[in-house]
Amino acid sequence: MKKWLLPMSVLLATSTALAGCYGGGGGGETSTSSEGGPSTDIKQEMVVNALSEPPAIDPALATDTTSGWVLDHIFEGLYTRDKDGNPVLGAASDVSVSEDGKTYTFKLREDAKWSDGSQVTAGDFEYAWKRVLNPETGSAFAFYFYYIKGAEAYNKGEGNVEDVGIKAVDDTTFEVELNAPLGYFDSLLTLWTFYPVQQKTVEENKNWAAEADTFVSNGPFEMTEWKHDSNVVIEKNDDYYAKDEVKMEKVTFELVNEASTYYQMFKTGELDLVMTLPTDVIATEKENPEYMEVPYYGTYMYMFNVEKEPFTNAKVRKAFAMAVDRQALVDNVTQAGETPAYAMVPTGAETAEGDFREAGGNYFEENTEEAKKLLAEGMAEEGWDELPQVTLMYNTLESNKKMAEAVQEMLSANLDVQVKLANQEWGTYLETTKQGNFQMARMGWIGIFVDPVVNLDYYLGDSPNNRTGWVNEEFDSTMAAAKVEQDADKRFEMLHKAEEILMTDMPFMPVYFYKNTYMVSQDYENIAYYVNRYPFLKWAEKTK
Structure with a gap:
């Protein structure tokens, strides 16, 4: 089955990494470190920003x-x-x-x-x-x-x-x-x-x-410090069997979620790598050799709690999804070249018939008039003269805030629906949504490897990650059958069917397929940029 999958990373030496160096397809290109290698007297340390406290x-x-x-x-x-x-x-x-x-x-x-x-x-x-x-x-x-x-x-x-x-x-x-x-x-x-x-x-x-002082692990690094809500420090693990491959002696994960703050920290040299750039600097930074865009195999979406009004009604859910202009969102809000999403599975999973997403196509399109009609029909079915008040929740991050504000404005303009906004810090937010204490909430789902099954798994009826309350026996049984099917063509046919079931009921609205934006100091080489994880620093070297 490996032949169905795209290469899962792009490895770039940051001394030569340009914004378009890897292309848009996540193609596994490589560039080597400088011929002479790093100077032995350079302190092998790196400071990156992880945005928030790891839950x-x-x-x-x-x-x-x-x-x-x-x-x-x-x-x-x-x-x-x-x-x-x-x-x-x-x-x-x-x-x-x-x-x-x-x-x-x-x-x-x-x-x-x-x-x-x-x-x-x-x-x-x-x-x-x-x-x-x-x-x-x-x-x-x-x-x-x-x-x-x-x-x-x-x-x-x-x-x-x-x-x-x-x-x-x-x-x-x-x-x-x-x-x-x-x-x-x-x-x-x-x-x-x-x-x-x-x-x-x-x-x-x-x-x-x-806590760091009670931690025992077996990877290339070991945790040596954890100042909660401040930073996490890892250092080279001298007991790791391949320790000679590890160049970094110390990596500090700072926990700063204010975009303008961590961007300025990068500019002043306090941070060596930041991601999720402020949207208002992307256009300017795109010509900067420190700027990078990397494909990311996942979907940015808003979950609907199908057990809380008004999203108990499928027509209301579809109306909300159809009233949002995704192209405008990626052009004007995120500005990093993301792909508007009209399904759950992102581009990037290769099958015998080509890319899974391209073969499956879109399941809906923006249509304000149709959205208004569906909303009216859904309200009539429920006997509502007015739509119950809706609150859209998101986890605290500037990019999420701007996206929520833009969606709020579109729903007001296109459906005459006034949506309230609420936000919580990441750890609290995960617990709140896990408990189902929301109506509409932001979520992102990244495939643990590049295959449609891991994206669709999110909405299994018994998946603890499915926070929508949506359960569909046909979806679950189709997914179960696909997981044991040995014929590749039949397997992908089943996964297309499962996605169709999911998108017909639409317990969520996809917004876009991810692309990560980074600023990376050119002092570092050999960082691995996987399409389904954040940058891997096992081979990273500071060269100047």
Whole structure:
């Protein structure tokens, strides 16, 4: 199945990175570092901006890209990613697959160590994975393990942990039994939810992941400081088996979410990398060699809570979606060349028939008159003389605020609907939306690898990430069938069908397919820009 996927990153040396250097397709181009290499007396440190406090730097509990950015640097799974974003063996040195494609046997590296110097064992992986599946853990990403025999039943309290196909045969042999062959299993295992945790550390301290001084990890870096709501510091892990590949001695993640502030911090040299630029500087900075645009395999959207009025009515939901001019939003608000979205799955997933999105097409279009008609029909069906008051929520970030204000204005102008706005800090916002305490709320969903199944998974009826209250049995059964279908053409046909079901009910309104904007100091080279994660700094070097 690898042949269906686009390369998952663009690796650029920032000394030669120009705004259009990688093109618009996420094509995995490479440029090398300078011939002489960095001077040995240069301090290998970097300061980047992560925008906000990571809600959970715990592989089992993290559901957001901010937490994931830190986790990807301090942990490593059985598979990791190479500079082009392709899955390669990480903590495992070898893997064998049974003839029927359902049983994977991993041999762990003898030099895989925890940051305290102790050995990473197969038992640590077994403990970590079963911890994710344990219903008491409450992992929102446990459903990614449902490909494994017995995992779904155990996670849902309908089966026993002993029946789960996860087993440490001995200290260095780890066995996984799947329900059916899965061509993208290696890519799946690069997700942070599959990282190991040290059993002793977790069992001795339930708050082990809350502070730097109690943290034990196995990645290229280790966390050495966490000043909550201020910064997270990671430093080179000298016990990492490939430590010679790691050039950075220290990386500081600052937590500044005011766009004008972190932009000025970059300009004054206090930050070496920032993302999500203020929209009013993008036009000016596009000619700056420090400016970058990188494709990002995800969808910016507004969720509708189908259990709260007025979004209990499908026609009202569709009316809102059809009343928003997406091209105007990306041209005038985001200004980074994003693609207007009229479906859930972004561009970038290759199939035998070409790009999945291009083959599937758009499911609706902007049409103010049709939107007004649908709104009137929906209100009549519900017996409403006036539309119930709507509040649109977003997490605190300048770009989100400007987008919400523009959508608010369009809904007023095109539907004569007056929408209130509300915002919350990221961690609080995730909890609020998880509890369903919203009517309409901003969300972004990034594929953990480039395949439509991971985008559509968001709206499964039993997915803890689906905060809309929408459940559709036909959608769920179609997705389940697609996951075990071995014929590539039939599989994608099923995924198109599932997306059609989703877009017919429309429990959300897609806005655009992401593109990340960065300012990156030209002092650094060999940063990997993956299309489904934030920049990876394992190979980063400061050259001047």
